[in-house]
Structures are given as structure tokens and as C-alpha cells.
Amino acid sequence: MSQRTYNEMWAGAQLELSQLLIEELSAEPPRPEKDRVVFFQRLAVLYVRYIQIFRQLEKVYDQVVHPQKRRVIRAILDGVMGRVVELKNEMVEKEFSEYHYMDDVLHDLKLTPRDLEIPIPRYFSSELNKELQEQKMMLADILKMMEVTGSPEPLVTKDMSQEEAIKIIQVMERARQGRLRAKLNEESWNMNRMYRIKGSGKVGTELAALCIQKVWRGYVQRKRTKIARDEEMIFLGMAVDPKHQVPCPAEITAQAIEACTWIKQEEHEEDYQKSIVTLTNQLRNVEGHDMSKTMKDQIRQWFIECRDATGSFPDYPDEEDGGSALIFAVKSPQQLIEEIAAKEEEDTNNKPKGKEEKKEKGNDVEEEEAGLMMLPSAFLSDLEVGSKTFVDFWKTRNESKNFNQRHEIELIKEEKRKIIEEEIRKQVDEQMRQELAEWKLTVDKDKGGKTKGNAKKKKGSKSGKKKKKEKDLTADRALESLFQELVEQGLLKKANNVRLQDYLGDYSYLGTTLRQNDIEPMPSLADVRQVVSLYAVLPLGSQVVHEKAPLIKAILLAGPAGVGKKMLVHAICHETGANLFDLSPLTTAGKYPGKSGLAMMLHMVFKVARLLQPSVIWIEDAEKMFYKKVPKEEKELDPKRLKKDLPKSLKMIKGEDRVLIIGTTKDPLSADIKSLCKMYSKIILIPRPDYGSRYILWKELIEKRSGEVTKALDLSCLAKISDGYTPGHMVQVIQSVVTKDRILKQATRPLTADEFVGPLAKIDPVFQEEEEALKSWYAKTPLGKKRIKAATGKDGEEAPVKGKDAKKKGKK
Template sequence: MSFDLNHKYWVSTSKEIGQLLKKQNRLKTIEPPENKAISFKIFSELYVLYVELVNKLSFIYFNTFQVQKRAVVRTLVENATQQLMLLKEELKEMELSEYIYLDKVLIARKLTPRDLMIWRSPQFLYRRPLDIQNILSNNKLYMNDQEKEETDAKDWSKVTEAVELIQAHERARQARVYKSNIKYDKKKYLEVKQRKKVTYRFTFKPNQAMSIPVKRTLFTADFIKTDESCKDLRDKNENREESNDETEMERINVLRDNAARIIQSWWRAYKTKKIYKIKKQFKREMLGIRKTRRLKRPNRFANSVLEMYKNEQKRRKLDEDFEKLIMDERTRLLQMRSPWMMEDISDHIRAWFEEFYNKTGNFHAYPDPVKKGTVLVVIDETMTPIEFQETLNKKPMSKEEKKKLRAKIKAEKKKLRDKIKLRKMKEAKRRLKLKAAGIIDVGFILSDSKPIEKIEATMKQFSIDWRNVDEYLNKNHDPIKSWVTEEQLDIIHHELRELVDEYMRVEYELLRKALATDQNVPYKPQKVKKPKKKKGKKKKKPVDPTGDRTLSSLYNELKDEGVIEVVSHKDFDEFISDFNFTADDTRDEDNLTTLGPAKGDIKMVIQESMLGMSEFDISKPKSILLVGPLNSGKKLLCNIISSELDAVFINLSPEKVYKHADDMNMFLHIVMKVAREFQPTVLYIEEAHRVFFKKVPADQKEISPKLLAPFITKKILKPIKKTDKIVLLGTSSMPWAAKPQLKKAFQKIVLIPKCDYGTSFLLWLELMTENATNDLENYTYSALARVLQAYNSGDITNNIANTLNVERKMHLKSEALNPREFLEYFLTELDPPLFPPELKMMEKFSKWFGKSNKFAKMRHAIMAIKEAKQKKK
């Protein structure tokens, strides 16, 4: 992305931020809307605006290289994303659902539900330290000499093995050739073998002119010089009587010419037809007559992965230069200006002594280090000479008076605290009453938002700091040196003032001692209150049983045992699904949606949970459970999450865990240590209900599926901190077979809905056109989607892959594809036949999910109250 475009983009985005802040400030002053639909509309409009803002700011952040400006943009994008999550939580509570539908706002802004997706991989990836990345990628770029030698030795051993394998195959091939030649014609082969070989060495050098001119053969012969058709040439009788050798050669030449003519005729006809077909398709598409029925996937973010890494290297170089500039500037200031700064500080303190002595005949108490020392003198937070004189004229307070004064101050502080607490309680009660009446206090929610306050403060400070800076002239992304100088001067001043205070305190005590001698008053040195060092509770560091082992050995141990798996790269576009476009139009009298989510809505929930795994500080769930029938796409979603995060995939399914039953504590210690060091990390449990089985089936007893259950909370979830990029990911196709602990172990539970018509249509369209684009241009996708809609997406994918195999695609032109073939695959080719999931099964999933999701519980409670009122009527 060019510098000019990024600059213009930032200018327009900063204006939009200003307009958004003005809009929010107006909304802060409004009265709580009595109609809940108005509150929903306000929050939905703000949510869409923040989605656009986060997308723009994230793009600007990853294309901004100036270090000081990048810090400003980072603060904005982080707080904008936090506010976005807060708005989404408010909308979820209004919808009483994990899914929100904002069709009216999207239509007004000419957007689609796909535009609400804010995950942008690979820009949001969390970067690992270089030493950790070296272990994962075996990259030599950041290795030391010893590590490079070890890696090169391993690589050379692999090359040696490959060469030996190639040599073995070549010797075997030569042996087979020798055997077949001996078998075919032993005498002739041995004569050839006995001929002397002439060794020749090729000595050509690049850009060397040829000493002997070489004549090049030009293949421009044209054998088509007749009006005879291909059919006439095939029917023509070529069996002529042989007269002599010359006529025989002529006949053979004629046959060769005819053969070449036929080949050229067919090739030219094929080429002409192909060019004509391409031109015809282009013309029809240009005129709008023909449109290719193919799902157009949206383009990913403009920057490629390679460009992203180049930008990262550039940013790292600029960061290093900026740190070097700070150190150089700090060194220069310490060398050039520190003696004069210390002299200025001491002169200022002496002038302060003199001022008080001349006006009051005494010295002001020297500020204690606990109160930042003589910094109080600079910022005028000490007493004036007049105020100090009044304190001298007052009689010293007795112990009882001091005690009463302290008690009075304490009572006033307590009164103020109680007053604030009472005001907050009244405010909370007021909002609870409004919420019970279905009224949302929009103004209070926006006023109480800390991310909005930080965005306002950042933009205000930016307008002050950058008002005299022309960013357009700084195309080399150089840091502003004057700011660095000012910042380092401030830091050095505070450091030197602490040092000067220690020396000036000695001078202050000498002056006080001399004054006491002159006044014949006993001298008492002033007590110095130094800041107390925070004595944190000394926690015993847990003993690390693997402290003597390297991270590389722990990682390789888990990888060799198959616990760490390498997953194939997938992205969200490969989870083919459609959104629910009718839910917003089917709201009831309480403004709640009556239709459940479509399969595409799952992406919104998953991406929302993944935002916290980026480099920004955003809340995220520690554990996610994907619930749904078999072949509904649960494993694919887990694969997508791991790929999009570039995460280490650790499989903790019962099949992997039961091998470590003898020492589970040690095994889980290694797993969590690797997960924390190599984050982002995905801890995966396949069919997680097995870990919490109510009754273990006989065929599962061998792998002890419940072995991990006692350790999940204490050993896995509890050690995960808010800042850790670790998530426990589970799938389940029979959640009702597990105990209630399954719901407690997973913070977020997502139910994958049954396949809808839109998703089914997109599946058939995308997968069939990928297999045979031109041959299935106009096909009955809609009919297939309607008839086979109830089947899961995995079943449809397997059907297309098996029905449209290579052999069947070869016969598509001669034998058209019959839709009955897809139905026959389900009913006849599979044993037993495959039928769609029963309606009772999906109801069972919905019933279990309704008891585990908080929004589903709230909705059921409201519907129960509503039904009870209707029964009374």
C-alpha cells in the first residue's frame, strides 16, 4: 500500500472518529427511550459504525510505520475493538441470543452480513518470540553458529539418505535393463557393451560466441494444400502395388504427408473452436447475456502474507532505530546537560530557601521523598510564605487536638465515600427498574464506557501534539526527534532531582542548625518519610520438574507421541455456508427473532471469540464447545481456528491421553508449559462428552475416556491467564450423554444448526463447479439443494467427491450428469444407506442447548411468563 493512500485513509478515518464521538456525546444527553426498539436501533447503528471503524483502523495500523504515530493508532484500534465487544454484548442481551440481526441498518448503509466480520488474518496474528519461532519453523535466520551447525548436520544427513535412496533405485533400474537386453538379444547387446567409450566434457561458458555457425531447423512446413476433407483422406485406398524402390519411397512420403495433413487439420480445427468459444463467452458476459453460476468468494485483505512479513521486518528495523535514537539522545543529554541541570535545580531550591527566610525568618519543611520531593516546589503545591507565616503564629496542637483533627478528616472521607456509594446504588436501582420495564438507558451506558473515554482522550491529545506536524512530508517514517528530546529531558530531570534532593537536604539541615544556634533554640532534625517498599507476599515458586530440559525437547516429545498434530491449512471461506436473511423480518411483538440462526451465522460467533487471540488486549473465552450432529462441520471449524491463528494444535482426546495414565500430572505439566511458551495454542478434545460420560460404553473402557475429567478445571483452565493466547476447543455429537460438568468446563457453547436451503445451494454450486466448471454451467443446483437440504454439509461434500470422481468427469460430455446419481449414492452405494438427521435428533440438540446457554434460558423464562399470562386470560 502506498504512503499517499495510507495518509489519505488516515485523514478520512480521523474525521469519521470525530463525527462518531460527536454522535455519542449527543446520545449521552438523551433520556432513556421508552421503546426498546429505539434503543436497539441506536446500538445497532453504533455497532455497524464501530465495525467499519475497527476494519479501517486495523488496516491503517498494519500499514503505519512511523513509530510514534503507530502507538496512537494502536491505542485507537484496541479501544475501538473493546467498545465493539461491549456494544455486541448489549445487543445480545436485547436479542436474548448469541446471534444478532441488523438487516435494516445494513440496508441503510448498503452493506451485507459478511461486512460485519472483523477478523482479518494474518494481520491479527499474535507474534511469537524469535527463539520459539525457530523451534517451530527450523529457521536459520536467527540462529547462532552452533545451532546452524547442528541444523546443517541434520540437513546433510537427510541429503545423504536421499542420495543413497536414488542410487539404490538407479542400480536396480540398470539391473532390470541389463536383464531384459540379455534376454532379448544377448550377442548384439554384448557387442555394443564391448565398444570403447569416448569421454567428452562439456566446456561451454555463458555468453560465449559459437566458433562454428549452427544451422537451425525451422519447422514451418505446411502440409494442408488440398481441398480434400478428412473423411476423403480416411476413405482413400492407400494399398498400391509396389513397382520399385523409388515408387515405394514416393508412396511412403505421400502417406507421411497425408498423415501430417490430417493431424494438422484436426489440431487447427480444435484450436480455432477453442478461440471462438472463448471469444463468444467473453462477448456474452460483456453484454450481460451469460453469467457464470459460481460462488464468488470475497477477496481477503489486500496484503499478502509475504508482503505482511516484509512490513514486519520494516517495522522491526524502524523500532530498533527508534530505540537507538532514544539511547543516543539520552547519552548526549546526560553528557552535555546533566551538570547544568543539577546546578539549576540546586539554585532553584536555594532561592526557595532564601525567599522563605527573608519573608518569614524560617524555612519551609523540606518535601519528603514519599511526596515526590522538591517537585512540589516546581508545581507550586507547597505553602506560600503568607500561609507558612500563619502556621508559625499558631499554637502547636496538642495530641488530643491532633487526634480529633485526624478523626474529623477520616469522618469526612468516609462521608464522601458513603455519599458516592449511595449515589451509585440509587443509579443502579434506577437502571434495574428501567430494565425491568424494558427500557435501556443508552446515555448512561455510553457515558460509563471507558474505551470511549480513552478514544476521546487519544484523539484530543493527537490534535494537540500533531497540529504543527506535516505527516505528508515524512515519507521515510522518521521519528520526531524533538519529542524524544523533551521526553528524555523530563525523565532525566526527575532522576537528577532525586539525587540533588539528597544533597540539598544536607544543606537544608545545616541552615536549620545555624538558625537554631542564632535563636538559642534546640535543634531537631526533620524526619524523612521515604516511600515504603511494597512487600509482596513471597510466593513459593512451584518446582518445575522439567526445569533441566529445553523447550525444543519438550515440544519434540509431544510431537513424536502424536499429541501435537500438524493440521492442514484452512480458512473461513472453506466453511461454505449462508447467513439468515429473513430472521430480522420475522420478529414477534416483543421484537425478538422467531427464526433460529443459519449456518453462516456461526462464523460471527467464532470470529468474535478469536479476536482476543490477537496482539490486542480484548476479552475472550478460555474454552469453546462446538455441538452438532455428525458431519456438520465441527472438526473443520476447529481446523480453521487453528489455521487462522497459526496455533500449535495439541490433541488431548482420550485416544492420546490414556497412554499417560500412569503420570497425568507430569504429562499435563509438559502440555501446559509447551502451550504457554508456544502460544497461540489450541487444546483440542474430540467428542468432549466422552470425558464426562454418565456411563462409559463397553467399547470405550479400554481408553479410559474419563481420565482427564478431574484435571480440566485445575490443571488446564485455571492456569490460563487473561493475557494468555490459549483456548480449549472441544466438539460433541452427543452432549446429553455427559454429566453437567461438561457445561461448566466450557465457557462458550455453540450449537451448529441444521443445514438450511441457502447453505445447501452454495455447497452444491461451489463444490460441483470446482470439479467441472464448463460441463456443469447450467445445472439443477436449486432442485438438488431443495431435495437434499436436510443432509449435513459433510455428507454433501462426500457425495460430490465420490460421485464426481475422475472417471465420471471424463464421461460428462458424452453422458450428462443425472441428479439421480447423487440420491443413489446415499441410498444404494453406502451400507447402510444414509438418511438425513431425524427431526427428533435436532430437537434433542436444541433442548440440551437451551439448558446450557444463558440467553436461551432467559428467552425460555420470558416465553414461559408470557404463556402463563395468556392462559390466565
């Protein structure tokens, strides 16, 4: 598509966004909603509409080549992503569930389940910094060095007795003789057949001709029937035309145009950066002197006006308050003096009053308003600024002369002129403060003590509690050496090349129906993929989203073995370019012994993770860290050694640190649930796949293995009989059936469902009892308890009040 098309798409997304902003930022806030279902419906509509804007802006940002437009789109895109994450968090708090089913909303908005998919912005991986790319190269080089320098395993020679050697020779000789005998038998059978054919007369020849005709005519008719049936199915729209299965020339051309567009983006960005440097220097050299002179004249005029109005020279505004920027505001000298005095009073009286005011406000809100209200957003103000920028600059801008979509010089000058003015203003402030002090000494000698008093006030205001700095145990070591040590110890690993789209699964079509009948449905794998992208991929990929959205430090993926927990961890790292640290109990066993060694290991991991962010710290078998009772065979490994220190390290992660801890567990029942829930703020339950997901998994996995899915292969039957089996089981079965030899024989003997039944029957599935045990365990988590209370008619938010009442009754 052309750049004009993407500009129109951007305008359409901005129009929809402006309508949403008008609804959310209306002058009259909506009244508290008492009905939880109605409130959730309102949230769900907003959520779906923001996702549609998100999908459009992601396409636009990926293909627009204008560097200045891309910066505006990027800011709006980050704001929309953050708002989607906020709405998701709010839906979880109001519905008490990580998974939501919005079939009715999709039906009303005339959308498909695919439109609800969260897209992963392509700039997460394409716009990786040079530093991140160097880190990846350094990791690959260290791993190669470890492979080369690693000592090869010595060849083990097994002693063999004379009897065993004779037995092996006898077996080989008998096999050779058997092959020779079979070859002689085949040759004799062929000779006898030739003699029989030669001895037959005219009658035998006619019979042979009839036989050949019969076989040939049957073959031709079956082929015609098959062609006619296929044409009929294509005509009815029940089958895909083979010519559409192969990429058409238009698709190939579109892909080539996209690749050219990415190259243009890089070229235009380089030109834009060069222009910024040259224009900044030009403005500083040409206009800098005039700016400085104008500012000084205005400030001197302000000194004189204040002297005439108040009888004394004013105090120069502090740099923290804005310096001379306050002077240039359209205000009288008296107003400025009053403002400065009012700010000083607020600074002195702000701390003790803050807590009392908050308490009073909180009590008023609780007393006056009862019901559900939307939480304040940290992204709506940014979206409003971005929308205003679009309307002011880009909506009606004439770009007929900018066919190649290069940067615009005037916009660069406007932006850089403000920055240069700020730089010059700071220099002018220093000079004018000295000049004002000289004026006061010469004219107002008796009032010179005020500046000293102000200085003392400043010193007093700075006094406060000093924050304790974290001790750096590796201050004398370079980052490269820490990086290399973690790789050599196996604590820093290379993530597999897996995308989140490879985590296959279908949409849950019965979720709304089951909830209407008071049945809590198990989520589908597509729901799991969506939750992971919202909680992990978007915050790790965007610094703005991570800082302003609700902070999630740790996620626990719980589910049976083979549902793809490990794959999701690697997919998160691949999509965001994050480094993968492994603090699993089996990995850390025997490394860095003792308390000092444990402290050093955690310090190194978290230090490198924060310096080389984004980072993912993976804990496989997370339940072992919080065992109720450690098994005898695992006591030597000491799996609980990180139980106390890891939560302390987790507290050090702040909003600006794009570091995420991900735990995976297949047996959460063996862990202490309270300790586990304190560690992981989000617990995502991954079930065994449903029928729709199993159907997609069989089809995609067989085709990925180079198998052909024909009509002879009944996928529906396979999906039905594989109920209870995980994607890992399916991969194992497909690898055993679709071998290299079987792939070569597909042309004459297509794959059938019977071939997969035998290997599938040898594997134990995830039984219903195991899934019910996981569901009952999840019901004991904080969110699960709230969900049960809401389902039984008790509001989850009233739980704390009831707890207090219960304590009072207990005391009586």
C-alpha cells in the same frame, strides 16, 4: 493505491470515529431505556458503525509505510477492536442470544451483509515475533525427527494355501485370455467394416456426404446459438464476462504494489529502530547534563520556598507518588504539603471505607435508575487519546517534503526526551533526598525523627495478605525439554493450514423476519464464523483486546458431526499463530497415570501455554469429561479424569494470559449440563447449513476439487436435495465423484447433479429430530433460559429476585 489515498482513508475513519466518541462521551449521559428493543437498536447501530471503522483502519494499517503513523493507527485499531467486542458482549446480555440479526440496520445505513463481516487483521500473522517463528520451526523439526526415528511397521506376510494360489493364477490367466479375445474381435470388426465401405458405390458416397453435412451444420448452428445466448446474458447482466473472471492486469499490478509496500514497511521500520537508538544516545549525551542541573536548581529553590513559607524543610515526595514530578507542577509549596498529607490519610482510611461506599452507591443506583444502561467501556479513553493525537499531530501536518514516508526525527526527539527526563529525574531524586537529609541535619536537627516515622509508616502500609504462589513442578527443566516432551506425547500438535474464510457459509436473510413472528431462527454458518472471530480470534491476536475486553476463558462448540468444529479450532490457531494443545480424553488416555501424573500433565500444558502464548487448548468430545454415565466400552479410557482438575487450572488463567480453552462436542446430551456450563462460559451452537450456505458450499468445494461448474450442473437442485447434510458429508461426496479420471473427462462430459445424488443417498443426514434435540438442550443452558424468559415476556434480569421469592414460598 498511493500512500495519499490511505492517508485520506485514515482521515475519513477518524472523522467517523470522532463523531461516535462525541455521541458516547457526551456530557449528559442518556437516560435509562425501558424498551429493550429500542435499546438493542441503539447498540446495533453503534456495533455496525464501529465495524465499518474497523474495516477501514485494518486496510490502512496494512498498507501505510510511515512507522510513526503505523503506531498511532495500531493503538486506535486495537481500541476499535476492543470496543466491537464490548458491544457484542453487551448485545448478548441484553438480547440473551449469541446471534443477532440486523437487516433493518443494514438497510438504514445502506450497507450489504458483506460489510458486516469481521475482518481478521493481517498483522496477526505477518507481525509474528521472532520467538513465535522459532517455536513453529522447533515444532516442525521435532515432528520430522519423530517421523524419521519412528520404527516403520513390519511387513506382514500372510500364509497362503496351494488351492488359493491356484485360484488366483486361474483368475489372472482367464482375464489375460479375455483381453486377447476382445482385441481379436475388435480387429476382425474393423476389417469387415473396411470391406463394406470398399464395396459401396456412388449412392453410398452421397449419403455419407449428406450425413457429414447434416452433423456439421447442426454443430455450427448450436455453437452460434450458444454464443448469441451467452452474449445476451452478459448484456443483461445475468452472467459474468469471461474476460472478467481472469485477473486483469490492473489487479495483478495492485497485488505487486501491495507486496512492495510490505517490503517498504520492513525497511522503514528498521531505519526507525536504528534512528531511535542513535537519537536517544545523542540526547542523553548532549542534553542530559543540562536537564539534571535544571532539575536540581528547581528542587533546591523549592526547598528554600517551603522553608520560608512554613518554617521547616518539607518531606521529599515518595517515588510511588511521582517523586520530584510533583514539585514541578504549577502549585504553591503549601498546596503540595496539603496534598501529600491528604494522600497519606486516604491510604490509611481507604480500605475500610471502600466496601461501604460501594454498597451505598450500588443501592442508590438501583433505587434511582430503572432501565437499561450501557456498561462502562475500557476502550473509549484510549480511543479518545488516539483521536486527539491524530488531530494534534497528523491531521494538518505538511508532508510535502516527506514523499517516501520516512520517520520524522523531531517526533522521535520529543518522545525520547520525556523518557530521558524520567530516567534523569529518578537519579536526581536519589541525590536530592540525600542532600535534603543533610540540610535537615544541619538546620533542623530537632525535626530529624520525622523521616523515621515515615519509614515506619511505609513498612506498615506494605504489610498485607501475601498471595499464594503457584508451585512450579518443573522449575529445574528448560522450556525446550517441556516443549519436546509435549510434542512426543501428542499433547502439542501442529495446526492445519486453514483460514477462517475457508469456513464457508451465507448470511441469514430471514433471521429478522422469523423473530418478528416469534420464531427463533437457527443461525447460519456465516453467523458462526462471525461469533468465533469476535470471541476467539480478536482476543488471541491482540494483547490489548484480551486484557481489557470481557475475559472469555473457555468456549464450547456444539453441533452435529461434520459441521466444521475441528476446522474452526485449526483456523483460530492459524489466524493468530497460536500453539495447539490437545487435552481430549482419547489423547490423554493412558498418559501420565495417577494423581501426581495428572497434576504434572496439566501443569506442563498450562505452563508452556502461558509461556508460549497465544495458545489454544483443544478438548475434542468435551461431553465425555462430564458423562452422566460412562459407557462400558470407554471405562478403561477413564474419560472423566480431568473433570475436577481442569476447572482449577482454568481459574489460573488471567487477563494477561492469551490462553483459550475450546471444547468441541457432537453429543452434549450425554453430559451433565450444569458441570458443562460451569466449565464453558460461552456455548456456540453450530447447526446444519441452510439453503444459501449449501449452495455456496457445493460451488466452492467442487471448484476447489478442480471441478468445473457449468450450466449442466444444477447447483440449486443439489442445494435443495442436500437439506440436512453437513459440509463434511458434502466433502465426502465430492471426493468420491470428482476423481482424477472424472476431471479429465469434463471437457467432453460436464458434471451433472445426477452424479452426486447416488453417493449422497448412501449417507445418513442430520434428521430434524436430532436438530430439535440440540435446540432443546441449548434452551437449558443459562443463556437459553434467559432467552426463553425474555420471549415469554419475563425479563431475564428479574430471575434472581423470583428465585428468592420461590424459596420463601417453599419455606412457608
